[in-house]
Amino acid sequence: MPTKKVKVAIVSVAASGSLAVAKFVVGLMIGSLGLISDALHSLTDLGATLVTLFAVRIADRPPDAEHHYGHGKVESIAALAETALLFLIAGGVAVEAVKRLQGAESAVAFSAIAFAVLAVDMAINGWRARALLQVAQETSSQALEADAMHFASDFFGAIPVIIGLALSAYGYAWADPAAALVVALLISILGLRLGKRTIDSLVDTAPSGAGERIAEALRILPGVVDVERVRVRSVGPKSFVEVAVRVPRTFPIDRMAEVKRSIEAAVAAVLDDADVTVTTTPIALDDETVQERIMLIARNRGLAVHHLTVHAIGERLAVAIDIEVEGGLALGAAHDVASGLENAVADELGPEVEVETHIEPLQAPRLDGRDLGSTRAAAVQALLSEIAGDGPVRGIHNVRVMSTEGGEVVNFHCRVDPALTVYAVHEKVDAIERGLRRRDAAIKRVIGHAEPG
Numbered sequence: 001m002p003t004k005k006v007k008v009a010i011v012s013v014a015a016s017g018s019l020a021v022a023k024f025v026v027g028l029m030i031g032s033l034g035l036i037s038d039a040l041h042s043l044t045d046l047g048a049t050l051v052t053l054f055a056v057r058i059a060d061r062p063p064d065a066e067h068h069y070g071h072g073k074v075e076s077i078a079a080l081a082e083t084a085l086l087f088l089i090a091g092g093v094a095v096e097a098v099k100r101l102q103g104a105e106s107a108v109a110f111s112a113i114a115f116a117v118l119a120v121d122m123a124i125n126g127w128r129a130r131a132l133l134q135v136a137q138e139t140s141s142q143a144l145e146a147d148a149m150h151f152a153s154d155f156f157g158a159i160p161v162i163i164g165l166a167l168s169a170y171g172y173a174w175a176d177p178a179a180a181l182v183v184a185l186l187i188s189i190l191g192l193r194l195g196k197r198t199i200d201s202l203v204d205t206a207p208s209g210a211g212e213r214i215a216e217a218l219r220i221l222p223g224v225v226d227v228e229r230v231r232v233r234s235v236g237p238k239s240f241v242e243v244a245v246r247v248p249r250t251f252p253i254d255r256m257a258e259v260k261r262s263i264e265a266a267v268a269a270v271l272d273d274a275d276v277t278v279t280t281t282p283i284a285l286d287d288e289t290v291q292e293r294i295m296l297i298a299r300n301r302g303l304a305v306h307h308l309t310v311h312a313i314g315e316r317l318a319v320a321i322d323i324e325v326e327g328g329l330a331l332g333a334a335h336d337v338a339s340g341l342e343n344a345v346a347d348e349l350g351p352e353v354e355v356e357t358h359i360e361p362l363q364a365p366r367l368d369g370r371d372l373g374s375t376r377a378a379a380v381q382a383l384l385s386e387i388a389g390d391g392p393v394r395g396i397h398n399v400r401v402m403s404t405e406g407g408e409v410v411n412f413h414c415r416v417d418p419a420l421t422v423y424a425v426h427e428k429v430d431a432i433e434r435g436l437r438r439r440d441a442a443i444k445r446v447i448g449h450a451e452p453g
Helices: 004-029 033-059 073-101 110-139 142-169 175-202 210-219 253-270 290-300 331-349 373-388 420-439
Strands: 228-234 240-247 274-284 306-312 316-326 354-362 369-371 392-406 407-416 443-452
Touching: 073 175, 110 142, 142 175, 210 228, 210 240, 240 253, 253 274, 290 306, 290 354, 306 354, 316 331, 316 420, 331 354, 369 407, 373 392, 373 407, 373 420, 407 420, 420 443
Parallel strands: 240 274, 316 354, 407 443
Antiparallel strands: 228 240, 306 316, 369 392, 392 407
16 A cells, blocks of 8 residues: 555656656747756656655665665665756756857747747646645655755746746837756756755754754753763654763663653654664762662672661761672672772772671562461560660561571561651661561561551
8 A cells, every 4th residue: 555655656657657758749849948848857856756756765664684774865866866867957958059059050939839838837736735745744754845945846847838928919029048047057056955955864964953962952951960872863754873871870770761762752852753863971070979879889799788877976987888799608708899899999098998898698579488377467466565665666467477498587667657767667667677587486577567557
């Protein structure tokens, strides 16, 4: 099923061929060089429209193993040959016009048919230019937009031919070859414009101002520190954009992915149907906290850390970190891992920093176990309520007890005054967790979840 672009191109081909034949036949009948030159111009229109029809069909093909950027360059190659034809026709018309101006040819015979053909030609070319431009804007087709401008020039090119024929009818023999020279000039101008556009496409000239507009849109995005480079190339109706930006090095992977998605959306708002490649360069920012810098070091080394504390002691910093390593790792190897982290932190913050690490076994990603049921859960819930007493932690609920190879694991929820700080709540809940382990030796791990209430 032909697309809307192909349908309008087929109609344009039929119109171009019919007009070219009609003007050429009438021009020969009355001996009008102006009309013949305009017919040759329409013949190039037919070639241009055929190129457009061929191009829109090929350009719609998706990229393949041999054409990674699609097939849009086919249009540019064909247009280059059409440009050469335009200059060839313009030169031939100009030479013949000069000969007639020098008196080497006879006068033009008057015929109302010539004016009728030109009137129809202007009406059809005006309609085609408008129809092609409308479809070009709807489908973002550069080929159809160029074709529309081509036929708009044909509309205005018919005007000097009409003037030349009218003056010739009143005995001004020079008017017809002069009109032919004007048509030759219009063809040459069209050839220059088409040639420039074709060469720009072949040498990957970026769309005017596109790089600057994209850079401005990216600089205001959250997470983008600076825009290093924007490159834009067009292949047919599609644009390929390469963007290199600087981002904070403290961003985790999921945040980096979010920044890339926002960049792609911003580019699409500037250039429709753009294929975007984003390169990010992590950089250090002046406002990074010490905690962020340490967590970044641990993340880059693939280490799980928690309970990170930083204290200022006089003019120096004291850092304490709990580091988790595989439980089956030998102490010597685990100590090497911890020492590596300590040295990396010292390299980042300066040799005067004091770094202490506490090695803990990394929790297994999965522990096989079984639920001990409601009876055991009720007994543990009663024990938890007893330990909590009349303190700020109350409303023990949703207690679950599981049996694992390492002992029983208890999960519970509780309600705490929402005005308390996180630090205070953690201390209160942690005290209850420790109390439960002391009261029941079978319980090896307790996880309490505090809720405001």
